[in-house]
Amino acid sequence: MTFFDCLLAAGVAVLCGLDRTAALQLMVSRPIVAAPLAGLVLGVPQLGLQVGLLLELLWLGRLPVGASIPPDDTQVAVGATFLAATLLPDGGVQPAVVIFCLLIAMPLAKCGQLFDRMARRANDTLSRRAGRSVQSGNLQAVDRMHLIGLGHFALASLLTFVVVAAAGSVLCAILMPSLIGLLEAPAPWMQLVFPLVGAAMILVSINVSRVLTLFSASFASAMLMLWLL
Amino acid sequence: MKLVLARIDNRLIHGQVLEAWVPNIHANCIIVANDEVAQTTMRRLLMEAAVPKSIQVIVNTVEAVAHLLNSAELGDARVLLLFATARDALLAFRAGAPITTLNLGNMHAGAGKLKCSCTIALAPEDIEDLQALEAAGVEIVSQCVPTEREVAWSRMLPKVKGEG
């Protein structure tokens, strides 16, 4: 992992982070896009894809509704890919390492909610300043104030990524030698637990009637079909 | 009729209510108690159009809603009751609405209001109204969406006084 690689990953973190709220919202911020993208710039696309797959399934049902801020899945995706890339520079996918990096990145990225809230608070100031500018007749200032907001969101994403990457690297170095052996055997099964937990999360939060029946029927018929083929 | 959630939310029906609360508490009827919306046809139609047809929507004045909640008309509906302001909630309670707990969702910031949290800002008259409700035995909590932690509003108040 060279310094240049770190910069690239940080660039992806900021670009995808901006897509969450501030700009475009083309959904490059979703783990299924952000993680493979981070993997691509770090030369480990398959590793990124694996991270993205697990996270996307886990957080399928998360909604950014109103003023409540969901956990920063974008920075978990980019951060976990970054950590996995430092541990597996040749890009080979080892389930144990992927699971390990995800479980380290997920709690660390909780700080993302804090940084995001700080960015939005900082934008309160922008809104007030723009209000005063309008009153004094300086209308040009409004556009400028608005675009400064982008900077706040970018900074929040960058900080979250730096925390995940830096603290994550330290934790990896400390915990990896003792824990990775324990993870080796359960890792392939954990790869299945991620989607199962994600499915449970979406099934309890969705407003569709008889959703458990629908899900079970679909699961059972797919099982039968796979068994027949 | 079972009142599963009574909530003050100045946005009334919106994403947090429909996507987060309705599935969480299995409500099948949303009642909006707001005089202004009830009297503006366009507002009412827009609001009704935002809700899937599997959920019943009733928009009426605060008084009519309080009356409705006490009638047998709603059958065995699981009701989510929405107010825009603390005053409306108090009026409905005094008119007999069977509110035991009140959820503070979004109460928007404005001039002269004290910020209690990111989504709750209270004017002095809001605090009076809520205190009146609390004195009458209504439990008041603040919780934007079900995945967030519930905070008793009295815990938010000292902070307000400190800041104010």
Place this chain on the structure above:
Amino acid sequence: MLQPLPRSVLFRSFLRTFLLQASWNFERMQNLGVLYVLSPALRVFYTDADLREAYHRHMAYFNTHPFMASPVLGATISLEQRRAAGQEGTFGVEDFKSMTMAPYAAIGDALFWGAVRPLAACVALFFAVKGSLLAPIIFLLAFNLPHLWMRLLGFMRGYTLGISVVEIVQRHRLPDLAIRLKEGMVVVLGGLLAYQAVATCRGAGMPAGWGGAALPLVFVFVFFARKGASALLLLSLSLVLLATLFQVVIW
């Protein structure tokens, strides 16, 4: 009939909708974003004191779904144009904005965040499971076709139809469409999980039928999730359980 706004100005406003939330703030949410989108048009309609007043008008609190803001803001431009020409209708510009924002936010949250995004993701994840790097591309295509359609068409129709744009949204019954799509998503998700369960069993050298055990496991997780357990907690507990199990087996 009013002279329509030059296309270049309208297009600039449209492009600016992509930055609607750049300064999202707790106090007034998308207020500066709205001004940012409207300002190219407002500058055509008004000058001097009128322009300042128009700016002041749109500094007010506003918040809706970022994609559904397109029809609202398109119609707002049309309403501002009428107002500038002295032909304001029954609903003022402010009334229209405050009336539409919450219901449209609800529609957008249900349709785009609640339905289109997870459905697009579920479909794309089939490719990811197979290790294909097409997965993100398929996800982006499936999500952004309806997204950009709503943004562009919503904005243009909003401008040409003005306040009547709400009738179109009304007629399409988007909240019911969202429910249909969510049902479809649950079906696709069931299939995806069955495939993954079978693949995991085969990978471990077990008969595929054992994959069926994944379904009761989902129900166990549903039970705990209903009790308020978070995803991270469930994952950690499962890992500890699995790790202990394997240690015991090895011993």
